[in-house]
Amino acid sequence: MAPPVAVRHRPFLGGFERCPPTTYADGVTTDETDPICSAKGCTEPAKHQLLWNNPKLHTPDRRKTWLACDEHEEYLRKFLSARGFWKATEPFTQ
Numbered sequence: 444m445a446p447p448v449a450v451r452h453r454p455f456l457g458g459f460e461r462c463p464p465t466t467y468a469d470g471v472t473t474d475e476t477d478p479i480c481s482a483k484g485c486t487e488p489a490k491h492q493l494l495w496n497n498p499k500l501h502t503p504d505r506r507k508t509w510l511a512c513d514e515h516e517e518y519l520r521k522f523l524s525a526r527g528f529w530k531a532t533e534p535f536t537q
């Protein structure tokens with residue numbers, strides 16, 4: 444699973460006002476998550492996975508994953524796209 448250093452990584456906190464650091468870090472920035480939506484406070488089952496990469500932090504072939512329900516896929520995708528991090532959204536199946 445994700446190494447501890449990755450779990451502690453919180454690269455986007457300054458720009459994501461709606462998600463306090465603790466919740467956001469625990470819910471979104473790890474590769475090892477329960478299969479529920481990554482959006483703050485959302486407990487819907489994940490139906491999408493957003494693949495992204497921060498070129499300032501990650502090698503080009505690295506992919507981080509956020510999970511999203513139908514409602515939040517667009518929201519998270521726009522958040523990543525605005526920063527140039529979004530790579531793809533794929534169906535998520537357990």
Ligand SMILES: [Zn+2]
Pocket residue numbers: 480481482485486487511512513514515
């Ligand atoms: Zn959601």
